[in-house]
Amino acid sequence: MKRISFKLNFVLTTLFVIGTGFFLLWVSNSFGGYWPRIITLMGIYGIMAVSYTLVNGVTGIFSLGHAGFIAIGAYTAALLTLPIQQKAMSFFIEPLIWPLNSIQMGFLPATIIGGLVAAFAAFLVGYPSLRVTGDYFAIATFGFAEIIRIVIQNSYNITNGSLGLKSIPPYTTIWWAWGWLLVTVIVIGSLKFSSYGRALRAMSEDTVAARAMGIDVFKHQLISFVVSGFFAGIGGALYAHWLTTIDPRPTSLGIMLTFFVLIMIVIGGLGSISGAVLGAIFFAFFAQWLRIVESPMNFFGINIPGIPGMSMLIFAIIFILIMLFRRKGIMGKDELSWQYIYNYFSKKAGDQD
Amino acid sequence: MSSSNLIQDIINGLLLGGLYALIAIGYTMVYGILRLINFAHGDILMWGVYFALYAVVALSMPWWIAFVIGIALAGLLGFTVEKVAYKPLRSAPRISSLITAIGMSFFLESLAVVVWGGIPKSFNIYPKFFNRTLIFGHVRIQMLTFFILGVTFILLLAVLWLLYRTNTGTAMRAIATDIPTTSLMGANVNNIISLTFIIGSMLAATSGIMWAMRYPQVQPYMGFVPGMKAFIAAVIGGIGSVPGALVGGFLLGMTEIIVVGLFPNLAGYRDAFAYVILIVLLMFRPTGIFRVYSEQKV
């Protein structure tokens, strides 16, 4: 089998990134309405999914706490970009504490701080949780995410409690979302394909053997969890400035969001970065497309009433069918590399001979 | 806090604890046999409540027949869920079953939104007699409380009798320790697993219906939080152990009520207690009160 050289790989990938850039430019200029917004959301979901698959797929520990870190990134960044007068207006139950009430900064530093705070939270959550394994870890991280949500809900002088934050400036453009997605894919991809990535993949298969090969399993799991937390926070910051309104209900930044991201990475294939991006694109696209099912239709003069909740039901069915019949999802643990595409087509050609 | 408040709190704590315990039994039995956290357990509970509500509102059945139908249908639903979603994955990695269980929970909730609508419904289908209040000095107790405590108590005894005094129960407990050996001994593993799901689901639905009588609002996500807490109760008691689930359930219910009673300003954090207890427990004694599983051998 021919192996594609590093040089060719690099050239093709650069061309692909530039091509994607032009495609996004075309979309944002020539489409009105909601499509630029949906494509922005695809980028945001991509960041959340790629960071989630690093933990749940590559490292092979099953976290259910992703929404907690997304929420922390979202709230941190939003509190930093909201205009000071706006904050004074929204916090009418209890005033916002100093120094948050007198800070306003640009989108980029706010996003990065959002990511860093989320990463720190991931460290605090991961350190105790990683002492337990398997489904206990899943429940512990879920518990922490719920605790984060409940604390947000009750901290009126920091997060405005259950009222949430409104009128967040709509800074998140296609370029921010897809630019950050590119950064996320490069960093997590570089991590996956390094000596550390090999260690993570080895641990996901057999922790005892990994330890015997000199890998500090706890330390590596924690590193992976913190990196994932950082990008979840970035995703959250972008999400907040896309939504422009955030609140701590379970259906917005709670377990529901973790479910959604889980669906994306299960569709894409647990452990595959390109799969996670594909899953995110698929999810955002179909969630929009399936709205048609939920709205009333006039079909040859017959009125069909919309069925609310139908789109989520369809996703749930897809999710279960994948788990039952194609557990690898789209990509399995592989990456959609040029080598993968080359192998795929040369195998096809080989079949015809 | 006065003594009458304390008595009131203890009664409320027992009530809540009993409801948790009934749900927790299903969790702990399923985990004991399949090592699977059945995330959909709370949603089966929710479906049981909707079935009962539908039987009264749309089919105008008497309330007690509706309750029995709701509970029975929940048992059937639990049976179906296991056959369709969990059985094919029995030999798959455990994490796959866990993900499927999460998907099942999501499916049952979405289906409920489509079938019953997302708007909360009122559960006022039981006789007004239950709302009558008895007054003992400063302590006021609803008839409903006696009803719930009584039903809970009888069901818990029935479950313990089934597990420890019947052949079926012995088979269930045997399977929990070792599936291959038990099937060699002639017990039909599939039947026992199905039975476990049916019993667990029916107990959960009973608890759910009483939950709805007590907090009379029904909506598609109502099962999730009680389900998660019941799971935590099962972990507290030592997952896999039915007596452990009972103790864990009562302990959790009591803690939630008493802590809020003592520190009223923590009321907003009430739902977080369970998770805090869980995390502390997992750090220091992951096997729970009744140690059932020891660590894996290298």
Next chain:
Amino acid sequence: MIKIKGKDAAKKEVLKLENLTIRFGGLTAVDSFNGYLNKGELIGLIGPNGAGKTTIFNMITGIYKPTFGTITFNGINITGIKPQITTHLGIARTFQNIRLFSEMSVLENVMTAEHSWLQNYKAKKILHAHNPSEFPKPHWKPWFWSAVLKTPDYLKVERKMKSYAHDLLKEVGLDKYAHLKASALPYGPQRKLEIARALATKPSLLLLDEPAAGMNGQETQELLEFIENIREKFSLTILLIEHDMKFVMKICERIYVLDYGKIIAHGVPKEIQSDKKVIEAYLGDESYV
């Protein structure tokens, strides 16, 4: 705490086990085991199933912490040190029931073990504290960031890992399978790969847990030569657990016989073959002879 013994106390002794005892609940799995391995030796550890052989491996590598007793490796007390650090100090092992990373390629399996090259700071510190003149003070490097940012420093190490892994695979005759999934290999080569993977951590002491299990006569003969070969080439000291008596008698210089957690005999193969206790406990069983 790591206690350091006088450095001349055990110059040639690579491994020394003193009164090694472990209890699980009420069961004493290993009872006051005393033994030693000199540099370059190939020692066998035999005994009926459940005698506690693998448990001794698990204590040496740090997976289990002994209830009593001390383990001294190259003069350093390593009792209770974590498994990853014992590996960095130079103890590598294989498993009774092959534990490869089956979804990863053959090459990646070996390279995973080479990750320890970046991770041995703590072990180097222990060595430095033990003998500052021989082991220089280590410098901590932010390898994680180098790996993510792909710095020249890291890329150099990565290249070295790859070429060393290829060399090792050539050594064990698996280089033609380098890009195959480990699970796709037949049984014999899987055993060899597990040994190659252990060698990639650059050990001085190799623990082999039933390397000949499931092999036929021909394969066992090959394995015998293979082990002799790597012992020379990598100047290893080897401790091996084995059931195949012929194999053990042929290859080992000394043998410890374990039964119910206790040593019942110790000596050169000839002595063991004629030892009454051993014959009673073990060799009396026809299937093993």
